[in-house]
Amino acid sequence: MKKIIQSGLLCLVWLISSCSLFETDNFEAPDVTLEGQVVDVLTGKPVFTDQGSEGIRVRLTELSWGDNVEHNPDFYCMPDGTFRNTKLFKGNYHITVDGPFIPLLRRDPNGKELADESLIMDLESSHQVKFEVQPFLHVEWVGEPTVDDGKVTAQVKVSRAVSPEDFRTKVEPMGGYSDDFLNVTDIQFFVSYSSSVGYRARDERWSSRLDYAGNSFDNLFGEAITLESNGTIPTGRTVFVRAAARINYDTPTGSGTKRWNYSEAKEVLIN
Amino acid sequence: MKRQRFLTILAIAGAACICLNACVDLDITPKNVVADEEVLSTEAGVNIYMARMYSLMPFEDFKYTAQWGFENNGWLNSTGIEGTGEAVNREGLSAAFTSERTAYWNKGFELIREANYLIENLPNYQENFGEELYSHYLGEAYYIRGMVFYTMAKRFGGIPLVTKVIPYPASTEEMEVPRSSEEETWDQILTDFDKAASLMMAKSPMEGYANKYVALAFKSEAMLYAGSVAKYNQEVSGRLTGLGRKTGVRVIGFDAATWKTASIRYFTESYKAAREVMQDGGYSLYKKRWAANDPEAQYQNMVDMFSDLSSPENIYVKQYIYPTTTHAFDAYNLPFTFRAPLSSGTCPTLDFIELFDGFDRYPDGSIRVTSGDQNTSGNYLMFDSPLDFFKDAEPRLRAYVIFPFDEFRNRQIEVRGGIYTGDTPIKPFFSNYGYNTADTRYQNLSIYNGSPKTLYLSPREGGSQEVVDYNGRQMRAAGEEGPFYDNGEATVTGLYLRKWLNTDPNAEGGEGKSAQPFVLMRYADVLLNAAESAVELELAGANSPDGSNLMQTATDAVNEIRERAGAVLLQGTLTSDINGRNVVRKERRKELAFEHKSKWDIRRWRVAHYEGRDGFWGETRDKNKFSNNENYRFRGLYPFFSTKTGKYFFDARFQWVASKTYGYTPLNYYFEIPGGEVAKSNVIDQQPNR
Numbered sequence: 001m002k003k004i005i006q007s008g009l010l011c012l013v014w015l016i017s018s019c020s021l022f023e024t025d026n027f028e029a030p031d032v033t034l035e036g037q038v039v040d041v042l043t044g045k046p047v048f049t050d051q052g053s054e055g056i057r058v059r060l061t062e063l064s065w066g067d068n069v070e071h072n073p074d075f076y077c078m079p080d081g082t083f084r085n086t087k088l089f090k091g092n093y094h095i096t097v098d099g100p101f102i103p104l105l106r107r108d109p110n111g112k113e114l115a116d117e118s119l120i121m122d123l124e125s126s127h128q129v130k131f132e133v134q135p136f137l138h139v140e141w142v143g144e145p146t147v148d149d150g151k152v153t154a155q156v157k158v159s160r161a162v163s164p165e166d167f168r169t170k171v172e173p174m175g176g177y178s179d180d181f182l183n184v185t186d187i188q189f190f191v192s193y194s195s196s197v198g199y200r201a202r203d204e205r206w207s208s209r210l211d212y213a214g215n216s217f218d219n220l221f222g223e224a225i226t227l228e229s230n231g232t233i234p235t236g237r238t239v240f241v242r243a244a245a246r247i248n249y250d251t252p253t254g255s256g257t258k259r260w261n262y263s264e265a266k267e268v269l270i271n
Numbered sequence: 272m273k274r275q276r277f278l279t280i281l282a283i284a285g286a287a288c289i290c291l292n293a294c295v296d297l298d299i300t301p302k303n304v305v306a307d308e309e310v311l312s313t314e315a316g317v318n319i320y321m322a323r324m325y326s327l328m329p330f331e332d333f334k335y336t337a338q339w340g341f342e343n344n345g346w347l348n349s350t351g352i353e354g355t356g357e358a359v360n361r362e363g364l365s366a367a368f369t370s371e372r373t374a375y376w377n378k379g380f381e382l383i384r385e386a387n388y389l390i391e392n393l394p395n396y397q398e399n400f401g402e403e404l405y406s407h408y409l410g411e412a413y414y415i416r417g418m419v420f421y422t423m424a425k426r427f428g429g430i431p432l433v434t435k436v437i438p439y440p441a442s443t444e445e446m447e448v449p450r451s452s453e454e455e456t457w458d459q460i461l462t463d464f465d466k467a468a469s470l471m472m473a474k475s476p477m478e479g480y481a482n483k484y485v486a487l488a489f490k491s492e493a494m495l496y497a498g499s500v501a502k503y504n505q506e507v508s509g510r511l512t513g514l515g516r517k518t519g520v521r522v523i524g525f526d527a528a529t530w531k532t533a534s535i536r537y538f539t540e541s542y543k544a545a546r547e548v549m550q551d552g553g554y555s556l557y558k559k560r561w562a563a564n565d566p567e568a569q570y571q572n573m574v575d576m577f578s579d580l581s582s583p584e585n586i587y588v589k590q591y592i593y594p595t596t597t598h599a600f601d602a603y604n605l606p607f608t609f610r611a612p613l614s615s616g617t618c619p620t621l622d623f624i625e626l627f628d629g630f631d632r633y634p635d636g637s638i639r640v641t642s643g644d645q646n647t648s649g650n651y652l653m654f655d656s657p658l659d660f661f662k663d664a665e666p667r668l669r670a671y672v673i674f675p676f677d678e679f680r681n682r683q684i685e686v687r688g689g690i691y692t693g694d695t696p697i698k699p700f701f702s703n704y705g706y707n708t709a710d711t712r713y714q715n716l717s718i719y720n721g722s723p724k725t726l727y728l729s730p731r732e733g734g735s736q737e738v739v740d741y742n743g744r745q746m747r748a749a750g751e752e753g754p755f756y757d758n759g760e761a762t763v764t765g766l767y768l769r770k771w772l773n774t775d776p777n778a779e780g781g782e783g784k785s786a787q788p789f790v791l792m793r794y795a796d797v798l799l800n801a802a803e804s805a806v807e808l809e810l811a812g813a814n815s816p817d818g819s820n821l822m823q824t825a826t827d828a829v830n831e832i833r834e835r836a837g838a839v840l841l842q843g844t845l846t847s848d849i850n851g852r853n854v855v856r857k858e859r860r861k862e863l864a865f866e867h868k869s870k871w872d873i874r875r876w877r878v879a880h881y882e883g884r885d886g887f888w889g890e891t892r893d894k895n896k897f898s899n900n901e902n903y904r905f906r907g908l909y910p911f912f913s914t915k916t917g918k919y920f921f922d923a924r925f926q927w928v929a930s931k932t933y934g935y936t937p938l939n940y941y942f943e944i945p946g947g948e949v950a951k952s953n954v955i956d957q958q959p960n961r
Contacts, residue, residue, distance in 0.1 A: 256507060
């Protein structure tokens, strides 16, 4: 018995002989909160989006971390154009958003920074930020959607939220400019049982879209455009509908992702 | 008592030894480490060095799974399931080729170091070898380095071009190598392959070694990749290119001023290399069992060719030896009733078999299953046996894919989606076969779950099968080989893979029991490289590098492959336009299917993202038929039995069991650089568009 205890003690001494036993090895949990919203600089209205990698991307880079820092994992705005992160470490951050609006961070073809309208700030406790951006398009409902025989019909109006001249002034120095960038390529009509209807949460059976080649949309700006859902939606439940349009320009440049500007979601009873 | 005290003292002394670690330098040359003079001064030693390098080679074969990268264990190995459309399966790893779990980075540099070490140190021992052998060894090092650079470049674009042994330990400046531009990277690959080809012997000095023509064949493949990327990056919206944040180097894509000349330069090199293999390599297409106008012989010929090590078509083969070096391809990919322990890992799609000759078609080119002009109209076509549907199918297709009710290992592969007991003629089951209703399955149909019930399907095998009374006997709704709508372990598309599988009926099942070789490079690859670079050169208005007629070379190459395959030969010469190019691309899609090649073809043609997806199949197909603006999916071909007529009919429907969708954006054309590598280095750039 004694031998067992002795050898047990010896093992213990051996096991802890190289540890800093009484030093706490702990780091405080991140507790900084950052809330933000993305709004149209002209109207002050939120820029609607969809929550997913095709929506408005929020990218934080903790500059105070040191040299050669990589950005934090990206996250995405909620459909109403706001975002919230409650688990950030204290520090000095570069905060930027990418979405269906003029890029905040613009570089010329040689990588030289032309402008950076991102925020650089110290985050310590709880912070609210607002990004005033120039969205590409406004998508607004015209009247209320109607339902007939399991089909939802709605009208939307698409207008430019940034003038072509302004767009060109800011985007052309980034290189490779083409007038085609400004063309509206498609309007999506998303239908879903989910209130977070959008690109990700659409129901394939009913969602529809209108495609526009070249600049064929140019004389339809400001006009009421009729959208109709596909197939027949079963009666007795409500669905949510949303419209979205985009131009032929990817953000951030080179990502190949052309992001949509969205309308608000509307609830429709199918009867 | 005395004994006990002695033991206690001993224990304390022992413990003291363990706890009080000694710190005396032990600076003696170890006897068990082999030094340069032992390894690099004899042939046997160099063979060991080579064996080590070859064990690190990034071969995409039976040990490679696209979703996971080079993990070299072969777990769940399948071919063509990574969103190429060739096949799908039930597993989560059947997803688009947008990244690899284990990025090919560290392992690559490990091998590059070995190659550089040989290049720098072998000259010290030159006198120990004959001149030819000495050059060959150096050539191998350049070849291996070129292969690693190529393997990395097609994943990442510009990479750090480590062309010398980096001393360690050393200062940061000496050790850190930034990524080069993509153009410099491909130029370095070209240089390495050229150097290898000039140094290596025409025939491998030992089995398993490379040789001059192996280097040239891979050079033509690599340069075809480079030329395509230079050219087709331009067609991705916003030109797919960018400068690294830290270095300002064009780490992906090409400069607007140089892409065109670079593209022509690479296509030219690809063509030259392929032509040299064709003219001087002494390889030819495998036709040992082939006979003109004999589909059965042509089919058997193409079944045999992948396991025949004496094939004159094999340029470079990864061999396996039972029982020491084996793989488990059979264990994961055999039809359901052969499962040991798994099965059906590669289920070919209807979209894939639509590439092949010998089917009746609708006006839009898709395979006909009804009497109407699309599959929602008319009545189902009836067949005495499902095999009748395939009676004119191209022999090559039959060698790659097991059709329903065809023979495999002396067994009839009974694939049946279900049994229909309703009246004839039979109208199509669904009113809509479009992409947007792809998730409506057979089990959702009212003829299945409503009353009267006329459609019988089986959720699982064995006792879970639904049973139908037919002519006094009990008939199971699904075939013995599936498909079962709740069990993805049988076929999920109605088709099974035949290519690569061991055809021996007495073969033992199980993991680690297979030893078929994997053909990494064969003569047909080279022919298709020559054909594609020829068409691309003609399209770019460039001159023939060797004065040969480009379009004639391309036409002959395609026809040579088609003749062996039993396909319809081209009439006249290929046209030097997009149509001609697509003929070559489509032939490549067909011939090289299930060889881990198509995923790179789709990638270099830049046809996987939505805007480019019309060209996904090599030929032009309306993308909206198999894709929305995000994802794409593939179809199966399901045979059903009609009890009223005793005949079979087919329904062509989006993959029914374990339905898979695939997504791809332009971002994925260049894989992300491993985050840790970017974070720990001041010079390694992340992809600028990420």
